[in-house]
Amino acid sequence: AQSVTQLGSHVSVSEGALVLLRCNYSSSVPPYLFWYVQYPNQGLQLLLKYTTGATLVKGINGFEAEFKKSETSFHLTKPSAHMSDAAEYFCAVSEGGYQKVTFGTGTKLQVIP
Amino acid sequence: EAGVAQSPRYKIIEKRQSVAFWCNPISGHATLYWYQQILGQGPKLLIQFQNNGVVDDSQLPKDRFSAERLKGVDSTLKIQPAKLEDSAVYLCASSLTSGGSLTDTQYFGPGTRLTVL
Numbered sequence: 001a002q003s004v005t006q007l008g009s010h011v012s013v014s015e016g017a018l019v020l021l022r023c024n025y026s027s028s029v030p031p032y033l034f035w036y037v038q039y040p041n042q043g044l045q046l047l048l049k050y051t052t053g054a055t056l057v058k059g060i061n062g063f064e065a066e067f068k069k070s071e072t073s074f075h076l077t078k079p080s081a082h083m084s085d086a087a088e089y090f091c092a093v094s095e096g097g098y099q100k101v102t103f104g105t106g107t108k109l110q111v112i113p
Numbered sequence: 114e115a116g117v118a119q120s121p122r123y124k125i126i127e128k129r130q131s132v133a134f135w136c137n138p139i140s141g142h143a144t145l146y147w148y149q150q151i152l153g154q155g156p157k158l159l160i161q162f163q164n165n166g167v168v169d170d171s172q173l174p175k176d177r178f179s180a181e182r183l184k185g186v187d188s189t190l191k192i193q194p195a196k197l198e199d200s201a202v203y204l205c206a207s208s209l210t211s212g213g214s215l216t217d218t219q220y221f222g223p224g225t226r227l228t229v230l
Contacts, residue, residue, distance in 0.1 A: 009153075036221075043117070043204055043221030044156070090155050100169060101219070103155030 002027045002095045004104035012110040019078040021107050023091030033074040034092040035065055044090065086111045117222035119205050125228045131193040134225045138207030145182055147190050148204040156204055200229045
């Protein structure tokens with residue numbers, strides 16, 4: 001069965017600092033991987049997704065993630081944090097069928113001015 | 114393009130009462146999903162529709178939860194009777210294809226926050 005582990009339920013960074021949110025997955029087949037962002041009282045918005053091909057995926061708002069099969073990881077990064085990046089971030093995996101997606105437990109990002 | 118609409122945004126009920134949530138997906142989207150997001154957890158898929166047929170309802174507590182998608186457009190999710198542990202945000206999402214493409218993007222509504230007292 002597919003699963004996702006997000007390391008760190010809360011991450012704090014200073015404005016302008018590197019953002020690194022960690023995600024490790026488990027899948028019995030080549031996975032499709034996603035990062036979503038959720039702002040307070042809003043639904044989830046897709047940041048980026050990996051399906052096949054290039055392992056470095058660029059998303060919206062300056063975020064990117066790298067698929068590393070050997071490490072079963074899909075960490076999310078952004079070179080310079082902005083106050084507007086404060087939100088909860090969810091990593092997710094899908095491995096087959098009609099897009100059944102399994103979400104991680106989320107990481108809340110706090111950006112300190 | 115209008116997004117996924119959900120109503121109500123908030124609902125407070127007593128345990129053992131009934132409640133219904135409504136979702137209107139993005140126009141033309143064939144696939145509709147209902148997720149349950151308990152505080153501190155990621156969303157969990159309850160049910161997935163392809164047009165008006167059920168594709169996956171393996172995690173839907175069928176003794177108390179029901180969902181329908183009439184005419185393959187909007188959908189309702191009902192809980193009867195509600196329990197304390199049903200307190201959560203209920204998210205609706207939709208995606209375009211009807212072929213089960215794994216690259217298709219799910220678009221989420223704002224959710225309905227349910228509190229069961």
